[in-house]
Amino acid sequence: MLTSLNAATAYSAARTAVTPGPSGPAVQAVSQAAEDFAAQMGKVDAVATGAMTGQVETHRLVQTIAEAELAMETVVAIRDKVVEAYQEILRMPV
Known part of the structure; x- marks a missing residue:
C-alpha cells in the first residue's frame, strides 16, 4: 500500500539520483x-x-x-x- 510517507521517501531517494553533478570538462569547454x-x-560591434566614427x-x-x-560559420557547423x-x-x- 502506498502511503504518503512511502511516497515522500521514494521521492527523496529519486531526487538525489537526478540532481545534476559537477560540470565536466566538456561543459566547461562549450x-x-x-x-x-x-x-x-x-x-566586431x-x-x-x-570605423563609422573614423577612429x-x-x-x-x-x-x-x-x-x-x-567564427559564425564554425558555430553554425557545430x-x-x-x-x-x-x-x-x-x-x-x-
Whole structure:
C-alpha cells in the first residue's frame, strides 16, 4: 500500500539520483567557446562603431568582419552537428 510517507521517501531517494553533478570538462569547454564567440561579436560591434566614427581603419574593420564570419560559420557547423545527433537519437527505437 502506498502511503504518503512511502511516497515522500521514494521521492527523496529519486531526487538525489537526478540532481545534476559537477560540470565536466566538456561543459566547461562549450561554455568557454560560447564566451569567446560572444566576445568576438562584441569586438566586431566595437570595431564597426569605430570605423563609422573614423577612429578605426577600414582594413581593421574588414579583418575583424572576416574573423567574425569564420567564427559564425564554425558555430553554425557545430549547431548543425548537434541537431543532427539529436535527430539521430530521436530515431532510435526504444
